[in-house]
Amino acid sequence: MLRTVRKLPMSALKLTSLCSEHACFRKTKIRVLSLTWQNTGQRNYSYSPEDVKSLRSVINPHISRIRNIGIMAHIDAGKTTTTERMLYYSGYIRTLGDVDDGDTVTDFMVQERERGITIQSAAVTFDWKDYRINLIDTPGHVDFTLEVERCLRVLDGAVAVFDASAGVEAQTLTVWRQADKHQIPRICFLNKMDKNRASFTYAVESIKQKLKTKPLLLQLPIGEAKTFRGLVDVVTKEQIIWKPTSDMDDGKHFEQKPLLETDDPNLFQEVQDARNTLIEQVADLDDEFAELVLGEYSENFDLLPADKLQSAIRRVTLAQKAVPVLCGSALKNKGVQPLLDAITMYLPAPNERSYEFLQWYKDDLCALAFKVLHDKCRGPLVFIRVYSGSLKPQSAVYNINKSCTERISRLLLPFADQQIEIPSLMPGNIALTVGLKQSATGDTIVSSKASAVAAAQRAGRDTGRERRSSSDVESLLLAGVEVPEPVFFCTIEPPSMAKQQDLDNALSCLQREDPSLKVKLDPDTGQTILCGMGELHIEIIHDRIKREYGIETYLGPLQIAYRETILNAAQATDVLDKTVGDKRHFVTTELEVRPRLGDKAMTKPAIEYAESVIEVLPKELQGAIENGITNSCIQGPLLGFPVQDIDVTVQSLTMHPDTSHTMVSACVSRCLQKALKKAGIQVLEPLMNLEITVSEDHLSAALADLAQRRGSVQEIQSRQDNRVVVAAVPLAEMMGYSTVLRSLTSGSATFTLELASYQALNSQEQSALLQRKMGLV
Numbered sequence: 001m002l003r004t005v006r007k008l009p010m011s012a013l014k015l016t017s018l019c020s021e022h023a024c025f026r027k028t029k030i031r032v033l034s035l036t037w038q039n040t041g042q043r044n045y046s047y048s049p050e051d052v053k054s055l056r057s058v059i060n061p062h063i064s065r066i067r068n069i070g071i072m073a074h075i076d077a078g079k080t081t082t083t084e085r086m087l088y089y090s091g092y093i094r095t096l097g098d099v100d101d102g103d104t105v106t107d108f109m110v111q112e113r114e115r116g117i118t119i120q121s122a123a124v125t126f127d128w129k130d131y132r133i134n135l136i137d138t139p140g141h142v143d144f145t146l147e148v149e150r151c152l153r154v155l156d157g158a159v160a161v162f163d164a165s166a167g168v169e170a171q172t173l174t175v176w177r178q179a180d181k182h183q184i185p186r187i188c189f190l191n192k193m194d195k196n197r198a199s200f201t202y203a204v205e206s207i208k209q210k211l212k213t214k215p216l217l218l219q220l221p222i223g224e225a226k227t228f229r230g231l232v233d234v235v236t237k238e239q240i241i242w243k244p245t246s247d248m249d250d251g252k253h254f255e256q257k258p259l260l261e262t263d264d265p266n267l268f269q270e271v272q273d274a275r276n277t278l279i280e281q282v283a284d285l286d287d288e289f290a291e292l293v294l295g296e297y298s299e300n301f302d303l304l305p306a307d308k309l310q311s312a313i314r315r316v317t318l319a320q321k322a323v324p325v326l327c328g329s330a331l332k333n334k335g336v337q338p339l340l341d342a343i344t345m346y347l348p349a350p351n352e353r354s355y356e357f358l359q360w361y362k363d364d365l366c367a368l369a370f371k372v373l374h375d376k377c378r379g380p381l382v383f384i385r386v387y388s389g390s391l392k393p394q395s396a397v398y399n400i401n402k403s404c405t406e407r408i409s410r411l412l413l414p415f416a417d418q419q420i421e422i423p424s425l426m427p428g429n430i431a432l433t434v435g436l437k438q439s440a441t442g443d444t445i446v447s448s449k450a451s452a453v454a455a456a457q458r459a460g461r462d463t464g465r466e467r468r469s470s471s472d473v474e475s476l477l478l479a480g481v482e483v484p485e486p487v488f489f490c491t492i493e494p495p496s497m498a499k500q501q502d503l504d505n506a507l508s509c510l511q512r513e514d515p516s517l518k519v520k521l522d523p524d525t526g527q528t529i530l531c532g533m534g535e536l537h538i539e540i541i542h543d544r545i546k547r548e549y550g551i552e553t554y555l556g557p558l559q560i561a562y563r564e565t566i567l568n569a570a571q572a573t574d575v576l577d578k579t580v581g582d583k584r585h586f587v588t589t590e591l592e593v594r595p596r597l598g599d600k601a602m603t604k605p606a607i608e609y610a611e612s613v614i615e616v617l618p619k620e621l622q623g624a625i626e627n628g629i630t631n632s633c634i635q636g637p638l639l640g641f642p643v644q645d646i647d648v649t650v651q652s653l654t655m656h657p658d659t660s661h662t663m664v665s666a667c668v669s670r671c672l673q674k675a676l677k678k679a680g681i682q683v684l685e686p687l688m689n690l691e692i693t694v695s696e697d698h699l700s701a702a703l704a705d706l707a708q709r710r711g712s713v714q715e716i717q718s719r720q721d722n723r724v725v726v727a728a729v730p731l732a733e734m735m736g737y738s739t740v741l742r743s744l745t746s747g748s749a750t751f752t753l754e755l756a757s758y759q760a761l762n763s764q765e766q767s768a769l770l771q772r773k774m775g776l777v
């Protein structure tokens, strides 16, 4: 059945303006959708009963036949288009969707369809030649980097999609590093081979240089740009040519036959050379293969069977010693079927990945909740990846993070916005669960509390310690996603006070889905503050509150999240003497603060105790003191921004025996504010890494503008006919940048912006900021 959104007339699908004056933390290259809605081209999303049957018939495929794969790349590289083609060729959709028409399966949120970008990652399940592929389409926009990271944790392998005319772009580097961190084997797909200026050689060179990896060329293109019509499989030396059939050019039909010297002598020689290079490269990385090549086939590599080479490529890919490279054009329907074959052939099954924690669970359930969606009728739907044990509907599970038992009522296989109910979920597989009310993104799910404790004890024995307390269970949490600190914030208000509760509920649901969204209460004004990763992020949240929760909210102006730190060491003392009822609360304390030197910005203060204090301090009081210090650091004394990079020493603390812990915290907190003020406050501003891709003609205009923005250019690289300016620039100077850059470069330039660090404002900038904040200018 078509979803309502798919039936929207074009007037409702028009792109809302994404180019407001302060559109600073966003790519300029967000697509403008076609303005005519082709009614005749409406898509048939229903899939036939046979397709459903085929999915149902193998509800739990053998683990070796499962591939949990992510697609990652820079914005606009073509991830969604590639995913759409995969679903089409595997038979799960009947017609091809197009991001430019807003009717793809994986971009299923209304905002995604309208704006033509991927915001939430959607997990999609389909089968390809007896393999079950759970595929996650991840967003490319930097505002949603956390979405990518969250998904990477549950993937066993990834396809990195590149625009073959641009090579490695800024966001590719970021996601590549994230994939390195999670040790995920990858293959590269050079997409857009049909584009003007597409260059296979350039893109491969850029992968080699920028990603510092060893590309294994498994294919060579036949033609480039307008002449691109197929590829040669370097391993089998077969050519694959897509020929449009009379009525449809959907890429389903292609001709696959051995490449003969008579077909094209030059190409034949190129493929011959590429195969020999590939064999040498793989032999260098894999001893078993080297032995085979040097033995039986040293005289003639031509005799080496394709399957031996494929097995060796698989081993080096799994060991992350090299990365297979394929090419094609998703939009022109070329190269996607060989890419699917490569996913099954070269990327790992779940049981080929090693997870240390599995040994502690043995056959007990261990699963990770990696995404939460809110469904109006069914409540929260939680995406789960099972690592060990199995899940069944109508069963109780224990959430280690929340220390609570919950019930799963149903299990569903996700197909974008449609789902198939399943009776069980086995290790290595991914599904949607209905019924979990407390679980949030990143939570570890096990079968029971007893099972968590047993696993903790096994883990304790392994590390040479008996762990008995249930708090040790924490050590069994699967690695958490580091949530980056938001750089933008604004106030959000409901239309009336009566709607405040509804707004609070909506925000808490959205936070469960998206840990990078922070919601705070301004202690002075009582207003709700929304903190996000970029303007687009906040704009989308605003939009979702309206559409999904029916609340029309008002956003205050977007502001930059500065930080505060101290310039010098200082000491302060404080006394709290308060009688509440018949109890006298009396505390005196002395604290010392010092600037912390180090590379990594830390918002959490490092806390030490003088020896005289630690000797007499009851353990339970330590929590109250540390709460007081940490809370005080949330709002710095100058402008109320978080304080970073400080060391605190508790020099003394005395108290009346009746004093409550809350009073101790309050006294310590007030004393720290005094010490911070004495130490001299330095305001820090977010410094961004900026990468502008601009044509030679407009380079000087872009550079002149950058100079006005306190930007410092670090490097100017060449990318085909374009120049790539790599610069550092304060976020405060980037307000309205997309509009300015567009007019300076006639809309031809694109840019990405990413938080690099926090840098100190000079004294003039700091006092100007202070005056602005106090409303004096």
Ligand SMILES: Nc1nc2c(ncn2[C@@H]2O[C@H](COP(=O)(O)OP(=O)(O)OP(=O)(O)O)[C@@H](O)[C@H]2O)c(=O)[nH]1
Pocket: 031, 073, 074, 075, 076, 077, 078, 079, 080, 081, 082, 099, 100, 116, 117, 118, 119, 138, 139, 140, 141, 191, 192, 193, 194, 195, 328, 329, 330, 331, 332
């Ligand atoms: N010429 C050409 N254009 C393509 C190709 N693949 C995708 N595109 C176009 O590139 C644009 C971006 O495609 P998407 O599939 O949305 O890219 P994406 O990587 O999913 O983008 P985000 O979700 O926003 O990160 C669209 O206009 C596509 O039509 C291709 O093979 N060749």
